[in-house]
Amino acid sequence: MATAAALAGMPLALRQELTRETSFVLFSAGQRQLVAAVQEHIFPHEPDSPGAKDINALAYLEWAITAPGIDPDTRNIIVNGVGRLQDASRERSDIPFGDLSFDQTERLLRYLADKTRWGRAWLSLVLYYVFEALLSDPVYGGNPGKIGWRWLQHQPGFPRPPADKIYGRLG
Amino acid sequence: MIDCDVCVIGSGAGGGPVALTLAEAGFSVVVLEKGPWFTEQDFYKDEIACCRRNTYSRNLQEEFHVVEERDKNNGWVTKPTYDSSWDLWNGNMVGGSTNLMSGFFHRLKPRDFRLLSEFGAIDGANIADWPISYGDLEPYYTKVEHEVGISGRVVDHPNLEPRSTRDYPFRATAEHPVAAWFDETCKTESLHSIPVARAILPGQLNGRGGCQYSGYCGSYGCSTGAKGSSRAALLNRAVATGNCDIRPNSHVYRLISDAGGRVVSAGYYDKKGAAELIRAEIFVVACQAVETSRLLLLSQGPRHPNGLANNHGQVGKNLLFTTGGGGTGSFGYSKLNRKKAAALKVRGPFVNRALQDWYFIDNDEMGRMKGGTIDFLFRHPNPIGQANRQKWESDRLLWGTPLKQKLKSYFTDARYLRFEVFADWLPNDDCNVALDGNFTDKWGSPVARVKIGDHPHNAKVSRYLGRKGYRMLKAMGADSASWGLSSKPPGILLAGGCRFGIDPNLSVLDRNCRAHDVENLYVTDGSFMPTGGSVPHTWTIYANSFRVADQILSELGGSKPAIN
Numbered sequence: 001m002a003t004a005a006a007l008a009g010m011p012l013a014l015r016q017e018l019t020r021e022t023s024f025v026l027f028s029a030g031q032r033q034l035v036a037a038v039q040e041h042i043f044p045h046e047p048d049s050p051g052a053k054d055i056n057a058l059a060y061l062e063w064a065i066t067a068p069g070i071d072p073d074t075r076n077i078i079v080n081g082v083g084r085l086q087d088a089s090r091e092r093s094d095i096p097f098g099d100l101s102f103d104q105t106e107r108l109l110r111y112l113a114d115k116t117r118w119g120r121a122w123l124s125l126v127l128y129y130v131f132e133a134l135l136s137d138p139v140y141g142g143n144p145g146k147i148g149w150r151w152l153q154h155q156p157g158f159p160r161p162p163a164d165k166i167y168g169r170l171g
Numbered sequence: 172m173i174d175c176d177v178c179v180i181g182s183g184a185g186g187g188p189v190a191l192t193l194a195e196a197g198f199s200v201v202v203l204e205k206g207p208w209f210t211e212q213d214f215y216k217d218e219i220a221c222c223r224r225n226t227y228s229r230n231l232q233e234e235f236h237v238v239e240e241r242d243k244n245n246g247w248v249t250k251p252t253y254d255s256s257w258d259l260w261n262g263n264m265v266g267g268s269t270n271l272m273s274g275f276f277h278r279l280k281p282r283d284f285r286l287l288s289e290f291g292a293i294d295g296a297n298i299a300d301w302p303i304s305y306g307d308l309e310p311y312y313t314k315v316e317h318e319v320g321i322s323g324r325v326v327d328h329p330n331l332e333p334r335s336t337r338d339y340p341f342r343a344t345a346e347h348p349v350a351a352w353f354d355e356t357c358k359t360e361s362l363h364s365i366p367v368a369r370a371i372l373p374g375q376l377n378g379r380g381g382c383q384y385s386g387y388c389g390s391y392g393c394s395t396g397a398k399g400s401s402r403a404a405l406l407n408r409a410v411a412t413g414n415c416d417i418r419p420n421s422h423v424y425r426l427i428s429d430a431g432g433r434v435v436s437a438g439y440y441d442k443k444g445a446a447e448l449i450r451a452e453i454f455v456v457a458c459q460a461v462e463t464s465r466l467l468l469l470s471q472g473p474r475h476p477n478g479l480a481n482n483h484g485q486v487g488k489n490l491l492f493t494t495g496g497g498g499t500g501s502f503g504y505s506k507l508n509r510k511k512a513a514a515l516k517v518r519g520p521f522v523n524r525a526l527q528d529w530y531f532i533d534n535d536e537m538g539r540m541k542g543g544t545i546d547f548l549f550r551h552p553n554p555i556g557q558a559n560r561q562k563w564e565s566d567r568l569l570w571g572t573p574l575k576q577k578l579k580s581y582f583t584d585a586r587y588l589r590f591e592v593f594a595d596w597l598p599n600d601d602c603n604v605a606l607d608g609n610f611t612d613k614w615g616s617p618v619a620r621v622k623i624g625d626h627p628h629n630a631k632v633s634r635y636l637g638r639k640g641y642r643m644l645k646a647m648g649a650d651s652a653s654w655g656l657s658s659k660p661p662g663i664l665l666a667g668g669c670r671f672g673i674d675p676n677l678s679v680l681d682r683n684c685r686a687h688d689v690e691n692l693y694v695t696d697g698s699f700m701p702t703g704g705s706v707p708h709t710w711t712i713y714a715n716s717f718r719v720a721d722q723i724l725s726e727l728g729g730s731k732p733a734i735n
């Protein structure tokens with residue numbers, strides 16, 4: 001769903017490039033650091049509200065893109081985007097992404113979202129999974145202690161899913 | 172030599188009534204359902220499983236459709252659904268999409284059965300009268316109220332359809348305080364507030380629990396059995412007779428017919444992918460509109476070289492979607508007094524209100540024509556979907572503090588009342604199902620190619636009704652409201668494709684939904700409908716399936732005597 005929206009209207013060649021099959025199994029330590037930094041930048045911790053780290057956004061994303069039945073395009077876009085972000089950072093500022101200041105990060109991400117189609121699709125999808133980590137049932141590993149629901153005064157439905165009846169374990 | 176008396180393919184609103192009726196009458200019934208068999212113990216209020224993944228759908232890489240739709244230049248663009256935002260699978264499980272419906276239940280009106288005679292032809296549309304009347308279906312609408320369990324409260328209004336009973340058999344589900352605001356506004360606006368009947372039980376019945384008012388209903392499976400799914404309300408009872416065998420994960424790929432044109436068996440793949448065959452006296456197809464037409468087209472035979480029941484080239488024609496659009500009004504808590512704000516925040520009970528003041532239109536602005544229904548409901552509470560819609564500020568992706576402030580305000584400052592417009596989707600030559608010439612599914616069968624062309628009249632009526640819905644929200648005191656036409660129809664609530672009629676040259680099924688040229692083949696899902704009406708189809712599909720079940724029973728010679 002979110003992937004289709006992110007890819008909508010994109011030229012076929014770019015789309016094929018972004019969804020190129022990856023041999024992804026797990027993020028490397030460096031990739032984890034980069035993804036966590038992007039997540040925290042776009043969804044920062046603030047005194048009265050949780051940030052990406054508070055909602056386990058990185059671990060959630062890793063689960064989401066390796067879960068059985070995941071749309072391969074989704075996984076490929078996320079994974080390929082990590083490499084592209086590294087390249088873009090070096091190309092535009094000669095500085096590895098991890099060494100950018102807050103303002104430099106903001107300028108780079110803003111450029112990528114506003115001026116590049118891949119960057120827009122990638123950031124939009126990374127943000128989507130931040131929302132899942134914020135607002136899905138805590139049984140999936142995000143939203144610890146219902147922190148996201150409490151922040152937005154969201155009243156969940158009931159009954160809530162037990163661990164043996166979540167997505168991937170039904171049917 | 173047969174394996175069962177009746178083989179039913181598909182287990183939703185079209186399959187359930189036939190299975191129950193015949194199993195109760197003592198006939199052996201096998202129901203083949205391509206999806207899994209979930210029960211109340213599998214349904215939780217889990218947005219990920221329900222709505223963000225394809226738990227109840229198919230893997231689009233393996234099974235998909237090809238959609239042909241108009242592009243911006245009025246040409247046609249064709250894409251497989253794994254490569255687009257379309258997903259035409261809907262509720263692939265025992266009980267079908269009735270497990271996931273909201274259960275807003277409306278009957279058609281008598282004039283819906285004779286739309287052509289009443290309102291005349293429209294250029295470019297294939298409008299047809301039905302071969303049966305409202306009077307033929309009324310006893311079955313009433314039967315559904317009892318068998319499926321419909322709750323509500325009948326109030327008199329100008330477009331109330333004739334009823335053989337005074338009221339619904341089950342009291343209305345609990346109403347949200349906003350329903351009273353709606354009623355008051357209707358009085359001042361001289362409109363008729365209609366309490367919407369729901370296929371939801373307010374209390375226990377036959378082992379089913381009553382509604383728990385969790386606030387999550389549509390799109391979700393029901394954890395108590397209160398929702399009148401074909402599974403909870405009908406199939407469980409059919410199984411309990413001992414005469415009905417439900418086989419989940421059974422994908423029927425072909426109906427095999429003999430030299431005389433009769434269907435003799437259904438070929439299907441079981442959960443492990445093994446090919447199986449089942450022989451029956453009578454076959455009933457109810458796979459939802461697209462897949463029903465596809466299965467018939469895939470089932471060529473000696474007397475059916477172009478597909479089963481397709482000797483006149485009518486299978487797949489006149490596919491129907493629903494037309495409409497909708498709108499949303501925002502009611503900010505800060506603009507209400509404390510009591511009203513607290514009332515608005517109540518979660519759980521239903522709005523259950525609709526307007527049908529414009530079900531038929533006759534005025535200077537529009538002339539005389541068929542109109543439709545406007546249903547009112549709260550915006551769906553799924554938080555992930557709602558949050559994701561907040562990330563764009565016009566065309567700019569938001570993040571950081573501005574995004575978080577927007578989220579906080581959206582979720583905590585207001586509640587959102589929506590309306591949905593239901594108007595007729597006019598049948599036309601550009602809306603149909605065929606077999607695709609290029610793509611096949613994982614079993615090697617051609618996939619359905621679905622052409623989705625709408626008639627400009629749809630938008631004209633929907634726009635008129637949309638403006639009325641918008642005015643209602645404003646009259647109720649919405650701080651801001653907006654509405655719009657959908658750019659494409661929803662991929663649910665499909666009908667048509669095998670219309671019933673008198674003339675075999677223009678229809679697939681006879682008035683009893685038996686194929687004109689296949690004596691032991693019936694179609695009982697929404698495929699039979701020549702026109703869709705301007706309400707959700709489900710009640711009508713249930714009712715018609717009970718009607719056809721009685722015909723099949725009569726053909727089989729009535730109930731089998733019980734053997735003690």
